[in-house]
């Protein structure tokens with residue numbers, strides 16, 4: 001079943017990045033928020049876009065998974081700088097076995 005996409009939906013989507021950036025004026029934001037409360041289609045579009053933007057914009061460095069980070073370091077040729085001495089207890093276990 002196709003969702004109903006109104007003229008407002010199309011305009012909203014055209015303005016979406018401005019809306020998410022808080023660049024639209026308050027009256028327009030309110031109109032959009034009111035519309036989002038009733039329009040499932042736009043809510044999904046806004047949610048998805050918002051999540052995608054947040055992922056790329058605000059992801060802190062430590063959110064990068066460890067193995068990805070290691071690959072990056074390797075790829076960038078930074079291995080020698082980012083190779084800390086293993087904790088002594090780990091080193092000890094390795095030596096014993």
Ligand SMILES: [Zn+2]
Nearest residue numbers: 009039041042
């Ligand atoms: Zn809509």
